[in-house]
Amino acid sequence: MLDINQVRQDTPHCRNKLFFNSAGASLVPTIVTERMKNYLDEEAELGGYKLGLGDRIQAELHEFYLEAAKMINTEPRNIAFSINATDAYGQVLSAIPFERGDVIITTDDDYTSNHAQFSVLYQRFRVATVRVRNLESGAIDLTHLLELIKEHRPKLVSVSHIPTNTGKIQDVEAVGQICSENDILFIIDACQSAGQMPLDVKKLKCDFLCSSGRKFLRGPRATGFLYVSDKALAANLIPIRVDGRGMEWVAPTKFKPVDSALRFETWEQNVACVLGLKESIRYANNIGLDKIWNYNQNIIFYLREKLSDISGMHILDQGNSLASILTFQVKNRGKQLTINILNKNEVYFSVAFRGSALIDFDKKGTDWAIRLSPHYFNTHQEIDQLVDIIGSI
C-alpha cells in the first residue's frame, strides 16, 4: 500500500490547499526543489562548466537516464532529456524522412501541438494526416486503424495515450502490436500518462514515447524525456536540430551520429532541471508505479462517483478505462461562476478550452470544461471537501 502520510510529508505544500491540477503542473516533492537549489548554489560559486562537467555531476546526470529507463523498462541509451513533450515530438517528426504524399495516422484525441505540427508538415511537404475513427465507447477503432494502415502505408502512427482534456486511456498496447506487425513507426505522446501509471515500452512496442516532467511525473517545469527505440536508432533517424552531442564531426562535410538517443538532445542544458527531473522520477520509481496507479485509480473512481451524485453535474469523459483526469460542467452554471467559486475555495484546477481539444469538444458540443486531475498525494478527505464545494456552485 502507498504510504500517503509519508507522501504528504514529502510534499508539504499539498496541505493548505485543494490541489487538483497534476495534469497541468503538479506539486514537486521537496527533494526535487532541494536538489535544484543546492546545484544552483554550487553553480553560482564554481561556474557552470567547472561544476557541471566535473565527474561528480556527470555521474549524477547519468542517473537521470538510469531512472527514466527503469520507469519505462528500457536501457539508458534509449533515453534523451527534452525540455517538453512538444519539443521532443517535433524532434521526432523532423527525424522521419517524410516525402511529399506521405501519410501520418492519428486520432481525434491527439494533442493540439501534435495536430499543429501535422498541419505545418502538410503546408510545407504535403504530408497528409488521416484520423482513425473512435468506437461508440470512445476507444480507437482498431479494425479501422488496420484498414487505414493497409490503404495508406503511413510513415507514422501517433496516439496521445491519455488526452489532455479527458481521462480516457487509449489502448496503445493494441495499437503498438498492429504497428509492429505492419512495420510502421509508432509514437506515443505519454505526456499525461508518464508518472501516473506503469509504462513498459517493450509491451507498448512503440518507437518513440515523449513525456512532460511537470505533470504526473512531478518534476520541474521545462523538463521531460523522450524514448527512442533501437529500431529507430538503427534506421539512422536523426533530427534536424542536432549538434555536437548527437553527431561527431569527422570530416569537413561529414558527421557521424552517436548510437544512442542523445542524438535527440542538444549539448547545452539546464543541469539543475535535469537533476530535478531525475529526483522526481527516482521518487516515483521508489514508491512504485503500480502502487501509484492503484492509489490513483481508487481516488479518481471515488471522485467520479461522488461528483455524479450532484444534481446538474455533467461529466464529459467517455471511455471504459479512465485515468486521473476528470472534466465537467454544472448545468445552468456558467464558466465564470464555476471558476470563481473554485478559486474562492482554494481549489487548484485547470479550464480546458475548445482550442486544446477541438475535435473532441466539437463532438461534445461544448467549448470549455473544468479539469480536475488528482494524484497520489490527494486524500479521500480532500475529495469530500472538493465535492462539497462543487455541490455549492
Ligand SMILES: Cc1ncc(COP(=O)(O)O)c(C=O)c1O
Ligand atoms: C496529451 C498532451 N500532450 C502534449 C502536451 C504538451 O506538453 P508540453 O507542454 O510539455 O509540451 C500536453 C500538455 O498539456 C498534453 O496534455
